[in-house]
Amino acid sequence: MFGLFKKFKEGLAKTVSAIAAKTHGLFGGRKIDAASVDELEEALITADFGVETADEILAEIKAAYKKDASLHGWQAAAIGAAVLQRVLAGSEGDLKPAASGPTVIAMIGVNGSGKTTTSAKLAWKLKQEGKTVTLAACDTFRAAAVEQLKTWATRLELEIVASHTGADSAAVAFDAWQAARSRGRDYLIVDTAGRLHTKSNLMEELAKIRRVLQKHDPAAPQHRWLVVDGSLGSNSIEQAKVFHQSFGLTGLVVTKLDGTSRGGAIVGIYRQLKIPIYFLGLGEQAEDLQPFSVENYAKAVFGIEG
Amino acid sequence: MFESLTEKLSSALRNLRGVGKLSEENMADALKEVRTALLSADVHFKVAREFVDRVQSQCVGQEVLKGVAPGQQVVKIIHDELVRLLGEGATTLSAARPLKILMVGLHGSGKTTSTAKLGKLLKKRGYRPLVAACDIYRPAAIDQLEILAKQEELGFYADRASKDVPAIGTAALAAAQTATADCIIFDTAGRLQIDHELIEEVKKLRARVQPDEVLLVADGALGQEAVNVAKTFHDALALTGLVLTKLDGDARGGAALSIKSITGVPIKFVGTGEKTADFDTFYPDRLASRILGMGDVVSLVEKAQETIDQKEAEKMAAKMMKAEFDLEDFLAQMQQVKKLGSMQSILGMMPGMSGVELPAGADKQMARTEAIIKSMTPQERRKPDLLNGSRRSRIAKGSGTKLVEVNQLLKQFQQMQQMMKMMKGGGAKKMMRQMEAMKASGRYPGM
Ligand SMILES: Nc1nc2c(ncn2[C@@H]2O[C@H](COP(=O)(O)OP(=O)(O)OP(=O)(O)O)[C@@H](O)[C@H]2O)c(=O)[nH]1
Ligand SMILES: [Mg+2]
Numbered sequence: 001m002f003g004l005f006k007k008f009k010e011g012l013a014k015t016v017s018a019i020a021a022k023t024h025g026l027f028g029g030r031k032i033d034a035a036s037v038d039e040l041e042e043a044l045i046t047a048d049f050g051v052e053t054a055d056e057i058l059a060e061i062k063a064a065y066k067k068d069a070s071l072h073g074w075q076a077a078a079i080g081a082a083v084l085q086r087v088l089a090g091s092e093g094d095l096k097p098a099a100s101g102p103t104v105i106a107m108i109g110v111n112g113s114g115k116t117t118t119s120a121k122l123a124w125k126l127k128q129e130g131k132t133v134t135l136a137a138c139d140t141f142r143a144a145a146v147e148q149l150k151t152w153a154t155r156l157e158l159e160i161v162a163s164h165t166g167a168d169s170a171a172v173a174f175d176a177w178q179a180a181r182s183r184g185r186d187y188l189i190v191d192t193a194g195r196l197h198t199k200s201n202l203m204e205e206l207a208k209i210r211r212v213l214q215k216h217d218p219a220a221p222q223h224r225w226l227v228v229d230g231s232l233g234s235n236s237i238e239q240a241k242v243f244h245q246s247f248g249l250t251g252l253v254v255t256k257l258d259g260t261s262r263g264g265a266i267v268g269i270y271r272q273l274k275i276p277i278y279f280l281g282l283g284e285q286a287e288d289l290q291p292f293s294v295e296n297y298a299k300a301v302f303g304i305e306g
Numbered sequence: 307m308f309e310s311l312t313e314k315l316s317s318a319l320r321n322l323r324g325v326g327k328l329s330e331e332n333m334a335d336a337l338k339e340v341r342t343a344l345l346s347a348d349v350h351f352k353v354a355r356e357f358v359d360r361v362q363s364q365c366v367g368q369e370v371l372k373g374v375a376p377g378q379q380v381v382k383i384i385h386d387e388l389v390r391l392l393g394e395g396a397t398t399l400s401a402a403r404p405l406k407i408l409m410v411g412l413h414g415s416g417k418t419t420s421t422a423k424l425g426k427l428l429k430k431r432g433y434r435p436l437v438a439a440c441d442i443y444r445p446a447a448i449d450q451l452e453i454l455a456k457q458e459e460l461g462f463y464a465d466r467a468s469k470d471v472p473a474i475g476t477a478a479l480a481a482a483q484t485a486t487a488d489c490i491i492f493d494t495a496g497r498l499q500i501d502h503e504l505i506e507e508v509k510k511l512r513a514r515v516q517p518d519e520v521l522l523v524a525d526g527a528l529g530q531e532a533v534n535v536a537k538t539f540h541d542a543l544a545l546t547g548l549v550l551t552k553l554d555g556d557a558r559g560g561a562a563l564s565i566k567s568i569t570g571v572p573i574k575f576v577g578t579g580e581k582t583a584d585f586d587t588f589y590p591d592r593l594a595s596r597i598l599g600m601g602d603v604v605s606l607v608e609k610a611q612e613t614i615d616q617k618e619a620e621k622m623a624a625k626m627m628k629a630e631f632d633l634e635d636f637l638a639q640m641q642q643v644k645k646l647g648s649m650q651s652i653l654g655m656m657p658g659m660s661g662v663e664l665p666a667g668a669d670k671q672m673a674r675t676e677a678i679i680k681s682m683t684p685q686e687r688r689k690p691d692l693l694n695g696s697r698r699s700r701i702a703k704g705s706g707t708k709l710v711e712v713n714q715l716l717k718q719f720q721q722m723q724q725m726m727k728m729m730k731g732g733g734a735k736k737m738m739r740q741m742e743a744m745k746a747s748g749r750y751p752g753m
Contacts, residue, residue, distance in 0.1 A: 229414060232557075284413070
């Protein structure tokens with residue numbers, strides 16, 4: 001557990017130093033006062049928690065402060081982390097194989113969120129764990145998207161089923177399932193084209209991919225994960241709502257947390273939709289994918305040492 | 307949201323109607339609502355605070371106007387201030403020739419697509435653009451740019467063997483000269499603003515190619531970190547402009563206000579869709595309305611004007627008025643509408659419609675209708691009465707549709723003709739005049 005936390009913190013190190021710069025005085029030995037509550041609010045809002053979640057955490061800290069005016073900064077941080085952990089309780093995704101394979105994971109999300117990279121990273125991770133994986137290049141829309149995933153497959157020696165740009169994405173998914181099944185693969189990871197949640201015609205294409213997979217296996221795709229760019233703000237919540245409505249999300253992956261963003265919007269998503277968070281993307285390399293841990297995330301956000 | 311902000315402000319200020327002046331005290335609740343609205347639109351914490359302070363100082367002491375709800379009055383002040391802030395600075399590009407443009411930004415923000423879009427736009431303005439592939443990291447990024455360049459018939463330069471980005475830049479300049487291109491757009495890799503190595507790399511590229519424009523490409527849905535991102539990029543590269551992307555979604559775009567306030571860098575373009583034509587010059591009043599949560603009527607009207615041939619449209623209107631409109635005209639008109647973009651992107655620009663979903667397949671439906679009409683002979687298009695059973699079956703076969711679809715279309719067309727006959731009275735003229743007036747005032751109803 002500690003090792004994992006360390007790794008996670010390394011990824012978030014730059015992030016933490018940014019928030020810690022703001023909160024050290026606050027979460028250090030100094031007693032908190034009205035001004036530091038204000039700073040705390042700033043820390044929460046600038047982490048993209050959104051007004052509602054930020055207010056909730058603040059209210060608890062203020063209540064504790066009322067009871068004990070000699071409350072110290074680190075105690076406030078602990079309260080913040082505790083509230084965050086409570087809000088996120090049960091949000092850790094645990095990837096389990098389906099009863100009969102292949103277990104299909106569909107990566108969906110808006111343009112540029114990190115679907116293709118995450119598909120490659122996850123395939124790599126599963127491979128490291130001794131699982132067998134097939135990739136399906138179902139973004140047949142964006143220029144060179146197929147080549148992008150193929151390049152990853154070559155680089156990481158992964159199996160891939162791909163067609164060409166302009167091909168029917170559902171047909172690729174159909175063939176890929178067949179290939180994965182006949183070769184007895186454990187997982188099939190389906191990379192899909194980026195689409196804004198506001199475009200219903202593109203949402204329909206996702207439904208078609210699903211329908212076609214269900215011809216093989218009514219349960220497929222067992223996992224429908226939204227890949228969320230961690231540097232986005234409140235719109236992620238809208239995205240998640242709409243994708244969930246039309247596709248029934250089963251999980252989230254939050255990417256680009258190696259930057260300075262703290263990805264607080266996922267808290268809003270989880271509060272509203274209760275979709276578990278499986279992985280965090282912490283870089284552009286194959287190994288930069290970490291399982292999500294509530295405790296680590298909460299502590300990292302509040303700069304508490306593990 | 308805009309409505310609800312107006313409502314919230316109205317209720318926070320409801321006791322003020324007709325009673326004297328706006329003051330710090332009587333505005334406190336209202337300003338809190340404003341702050342919450344800005345934060346919910348992803349405006350940065352500090353920027354929101356400064357903005358609210360500024361609005362406060364503008365409001366305090368003002369008489370509450372008679373005949374206007376105080377809430378609306380305050381919304382107007384906010385909107386105007388927002389437009390002023392967003393609109394500062396030159397939004398045009400440098401006039402240098404050759405024109406060198408460097409595109410930079412975070413991962414997945416839309417640099418490559420925007421590079422092609424900008425190339426297309428500048429080509430339309432009479433340049434001979436060449437795009438240079440300087441993203442040597444993301445798999446297939448070079449291929450992506452090459453495909454787009456081919457599609458838009460833009461010059462293209464890449465060196466797949468090289469790992470030296472500044473050298474690629476220099477070579478691209480030489481290639482542009484040989485190709486007599488007078489505009490070079492450099493597409494670069496996505497990078498985090500805290501990645502020193504990669505920031506150094508793009509700094510060197512900048513020093514080497516001496517661009518006239520350095521454009522930061524930023525996702526319209528960026529969160530609070532937008533300020534730090536923009537600030538670091540600006541410090542390192544002296545940005546000259548901002549391109550705001552993915553505005554065809556329903557993000558409120560508050561990050562743009564943050565970036566603008568912190569760096570002072572003007573917003574120059576906005577991306578509004580995946581097609582290379584979905585790229586627009588920036589209009590501050592539209593973004594202001596958007597941050598406050600309102601649709602974008604003006605955009606739609608102007609886009610329609612730009613793409614639809616005026617004479618053609620008048621001819622059409624005259625025909626409609628006389629109810630002489632035939633299927634040939636219908637086809638021509640459909641093709642003009644298509645030039646505006648997808649149905650969804652058109653819808654997204656209408657007030658209160660952003661985020662509203664079009665019934666699945668609306669664009670597809672249009673394509674089928676087009677196919678049906680195209681399978682008719684010109685004579686049939688002009689005289690739909692000619693279309694008997696056997697001709698209809700032939701058309702269905704030719705267009706790959708079903709006979710019922712052909713019948714349905716013809717029936718709809720008949721109804722339309724009937725409606726036109728009814729409108730001969732002049733209702734249409736009145737409608738057009740109304741739209742003109744709205745456009746001229748640049749104001750939306752209710753403001
Ligand atoms: N720093 C960082 N970059 C990432 C991460 N995940 C993805 N990226 C980068 O973000 C950019 C976009 O990633 P893609 O995987 O192509 O995103 P996508 O969702 O497949 O994009 P589209 O298919 O175009 O919609 C690439 O440059 C990736 O290298 C991450 O966790 N951290
Ligand atoms: Mg992709």
